[in-house]
Amino acid sequence: MQKRRLSDQTLTFLPHYLLSLLATLLMGCSTYAPERQKSDYPVAQQGLLDLRTVRFDQQLVPLNGAWKWYWKSLLSPGDRSPAFEYSTFPEPWSTQTWNGHPLPAYGYATYSLTILLPRQAPPLALKLPDFFTAYRLFVNDQELTRSGTPGTSPESTTPFWSTQIKFVPQTSDTLRLLLQVANFHHSKGGPYQPIFLGSAEELRVAIDREYALDYFLTGCLFMGGLFFLGLFLFGRHETSILYFSLFCLLYSYRIVGSDHYALHALFETARWSLLVHLEYLSLFVSVAVFVLYTGSLYPADVNRHVIRLLTGICLVFTVATLLLPPIYFTQLIDPFLGLMIIYIGYAFHVYWLAARRKRPGAKYSLMSTGVLLAVFIVIILKYFQIAIPENIVLFLGYIGFFFLQSLVLSYRFAFTLRQAKEQAEEGLRVKNEFLSTISHEIRTPLNAVIGLNHLLRQDNPRPDQLQHLDVMLYSANNLLHIVNDILDLNQIEAGKIALESVPMDPARILQNVVSSFQAVAREKSLALNLTIDPRFTPNVVGDPNRLAQVVSNLVQNAIKFTEQGGVVVSLTVDEQQTQTTTLTFAIEDTGIGIAPEKQQLIFNRFTQVDSSLSRTYGGTGMGLTISHKILQLQQVELRLQSQPGRGSRFYFTQTFPRVAAPAPEPLKVNKSVSGNKPLHGITILLVEDNAMNVLLAKNILSKLGATVDVANNGQEAVNMLDSTKHRLVLMDLQMPVMDGYEATRIIRKRNETLPIIAVTASLAQEIGERANDAGLDEVLVKPYSPGNLAQVILKHLKLAE
Incomplete structure (x- = not known):
């Protein structure tokens, strides 16, 4: 269990964080329950609302209460008044009765209210929400505004939704409102939101602020969606990035295509049927995409059957919206809002598991889902008119959710890049080790080939033999040149040259x-x-x-x-x-x-x-x-x-x-040593485990007049070395039992000062530091020629004398 706990206190902190967040969002909601209405605002009584004591420069007033109500009548100014009842406003028709009989959501009606105003009042305006699904408003017998066209049949009714601010003509201290409402196209009918009366300037600023927040948030989501889509197309082809980009693009429509309907204010001639289809489709499809996003984000922590089921449900709602008219598919919103709690709850469960298992960015996913849960609770409260949140509350909630989800993808992207960097570095390390090993394994046999070729040349070969030796030496040198080029290129690209x-x-x-x-x-x-x-x-x-x-x-x-x-x-x-x-x-x-x-x-x-x-x-x-x-x-x-x-x-x-001193003479590495015995009387300890290289070195040293003792590994060299007898050690570095580095360190600890020359197939720059630390005097790289070997030995014997 200990391994499954987060190393930090993220999971301990999250429940407190989410409760605090939910409380903060709910505190931003203004409740409009009837008992509060009576204490906070004047309420209409029997079609009359007395606002003569209201300070409109300090507050907005909802025109709630008992309005005169004429069912199955669309009255215009001057029409004779038919029978009426007093109805609570606002309230959908499906929750009301007429003459004691329950009403359907389809039909038409007229509402009437008389408002008494103070003698001295600032310029006033009405904030009119959308009603289901069309309305016309008359003020003091003059048409003030309309949204769509209300009628007495589906054919004569044109639905449309918009939020409007309309200035009220103040020709007297009394306002007579006559509101026609009709619905034949939606599953709900009648008014469901209050009309506000207040200072024209304050209402204008308020609606401008609401639209500005909606447009700003839509722009952020849309541009964020395009950014992540571009990241998917041109960068990392990870499906979670694609799904999140689609979610941002789809949900950006809901910000301006629902609630305040800011988009409808720009396209007043658009078909309501098209707009309402887009409104519902954007919700159903975006939730389906979010489910797929969750599944692709943490595939090891989700149940694939649950993901398919949740996605399938959204697709059923989507198909129904595409095939059915609005009067039917708009009935799906209530059950879908209930399902949203299940969707968000499952996402919260997945992110909780991912956080416990320390998946990349899971704690940000968990926090973002908590924000989304709080936002949807507030939206549901608003939809059912339990509470009306301040617009800034939902704005900050959406911003918090999308910001945290962006952090998830950014963290995963950075995590993937870091992994790729580590893998590249590991691959480079493995490549360097491989090339180093290959170099060593190729140089070791080449040492014997090239060295013995030089020895054969010193034995006065026949012309035909000399020709064969030339071909052999050329081929060996060509292979050595290729190996050197590969290693040089590798060193340059690794920045180690x-x-x-x-x-x-x-x-x-x-x-x-x-x-x-x-x-x-x-x-x-x-x-x-x-x-x-x-x-x-x-x-x-x-x-x-x-x-x-x-x-x-x-x-x-x-x-x-x-x-x-x-x-x-x-x-x-x-x-x-x-x-x-x-x-x-x-x-x-x-x-x-x-x-x-x-x-x-x-x-x-x-x-x-x-x-x-x-x-x-x-x-x-x-x-x-x-x-x-x-x-x-x-x-x-x-x-x-x-x-x-x-x-x-x-x-x-x-x-x-430039320097004042002349440049030194370069060493002549191919100097011939045949015909003399410069090492006569010198005993050399040769430490080498490869039989071919032992044969080569013994032949070269014998021709130079030296006596050679051979040790097959470092341990034998340590046991055999006699400083009174041996003048120099030729030490291979990679040997069984004990390598050349360890053998040299042991010899130096015995205060032996004779020259120890490393003879290795590794490159000098690869072993330079280790060779110095071990106490080696010089490195001779295989393959070497007899002249190379003689020159190094003579150099160090001269220094040792």
């Missing part, structure tokens, strides 16, 4: 790149040339590795798509100042070229200009993307000039800080 800032010589970097591609260019009979601006001085600061990577990718791309002619790599000085140097790097070819409309596509990952080029020229299409992104990280733009069939020119302009 780090840029160095060290002294360098861009000219020497270009020379090394051009030299490394000369053999490939010769195979295709292409000229590969380098031009350096004579004004260039080498003392600049930048990232030499990334510059070499960008230029290498561009040169490789140029050679790949050039069949004849050549490739020119150039460095041009654009501006050289005391603190900075601006250089332009360009790679120009005479290849196939690129059409203007496709020149931006080539910078997309895994993309080439034409899919057929992938089959013709091969490649993943990542080189240009990586170069483009690396330069973007340095706020540099990679640009292209190209013409189909005439070649392309890739270039970029970059500004480098």
Whole structure:
């Protein structure tokens, strides 16, 4: 049970909140029970209402009480008065009797009232509500207004509903009202709301305020519905959003199409039959949509059979409204209002369960349903004339309900976005782990392939064997290049790439790149040339590795798509100042070229200009993307000039800080070590669990003159290490029993200071921090060449001496 309780005190607070809200709404209602009428306002007696003592500048007066009543008569001024009775006004006909006989809701009648006014009164006006279903009002023998046309038959009666404010002509201190009412089109007949008499200015302001609130609320609901509909169509295709948008759009009509009938004031010539159909349909359909909204909002907390039943009932009411005339379908409103309590109660039950189960936004749903329940109780009280609420009360209730429901969807939307973000981050983490694992597993066998290839080359192979070795080495390096590109692209997109800032010589970097591609260019009979601006001085600061990577990718791309002619790599000085140097790097070819409309596509990952080029020229299409992104990280733009069939020119302009000291000589990683024994007399502890890599390392180290002891895991290395014998440790990092990190930490805790070199298939940037923390001196990434291994060992043995 403890798990089902909300962590906060929301559920404990809600009953008190809802009771307080209901009390607040009910306090905003003005009761018009008969006993209060006698004490608060003058009441008509036998067709006469004495208001001579009323201060109209301080209050509005309902014209309630006993009016003269002429059933089955539509009297006009001057007509002879037939038999009459005194009738309580306002009261529907179905609750009254004539000559002791109950009356139907259909028929026609005339009401008469004489009002005595004070001698000094401000300009007065009458507030006339809608009557069932048409009326005409005469004041002092002159027609003042009408709503529809009352008649003695359905054919002669034109129904219409509207709320009107009409100024009263004050020609005397007496008002004689003659009110004709007829109904042949609605299930209820006769007056059911009071007529108010009061200050014309106050009544005008009041009706304007009522209409303004109705129009404002309608506009809010309509625009909110359009917003959520757009969110559904163009954003998240979640059915709860669609249902709520439809609910807002449908219910917005009820605000102006019922109660005060603000919409009818704008369309006075509209057909009453159409308007009353829309009024009832908007209620039945909107409730059905709200049921579907509740079901889609918390599907795990609803009973699908109950949702179908409640929706089906609304659809039955809807079909009846569409097929039947108003005199029949208007009888459905009373039972439907009773059903509304069940509907709201079930929604409250669903949201209560959702809140207990901590569904997203459920507490807002629960509060909004409480608001809706209070609003509908007030509406029912008003409908049955038990209490008349202030308009602002219902306005605030509606605003509160729709605001809280909007919070529900907003919260769910934010919750879904947060979940999507977490899933994306988890997916990125899994992708990084997968790529890291794949990289390690590919580099490990490649280390043996490339390393043994180099060893075989040192054994003076026959020309045909050398050709096979060249093909093997090219294929292995090509696979390694693809793996490196994927990892580089992943690092760039994850924002984990780090840029160095060290002294360098861009000219020497270009020379090394051009030299490394000369053999490939010769195979295709292409000229590969380098031009350096004579004004260039080498003392600049930048990232030499990334510059070499960008230029290498561009040169490789140029050679790949050039069949004849050549490739020119150039460095041009654009501006050289005391603190900075601006250089332009360009790679120009005479290849196939690129059409203007496709020149931006080539910078997309895994993309080439034409899919057929992938089959013709091969490649993943990542080189240009990586170069483009690396330069973007340095706020540099990679640009292209190209013409189909005439070649392309890739270039970029970059500004480098200058330094006084010359750039250091780059390391020559492919230095040959054959023909000498630089490690003669040196014993090295090799910690490696892969048999192929053990064979490779032992062969390389033996050719260098070293003696090699082998440990298959970190635990063996810790037990075997003898600092009086071993001068250096080559430590693999991922091993069974004990990994290289733990073994190195244990060795360092014994105060051993000999060099420990990590030899791993993981990238240096992935393990850099862990390697430093463990006490490793350097990281050598697999696959390595004999020259790489020799250079690292000689470097650290020299430092250790």
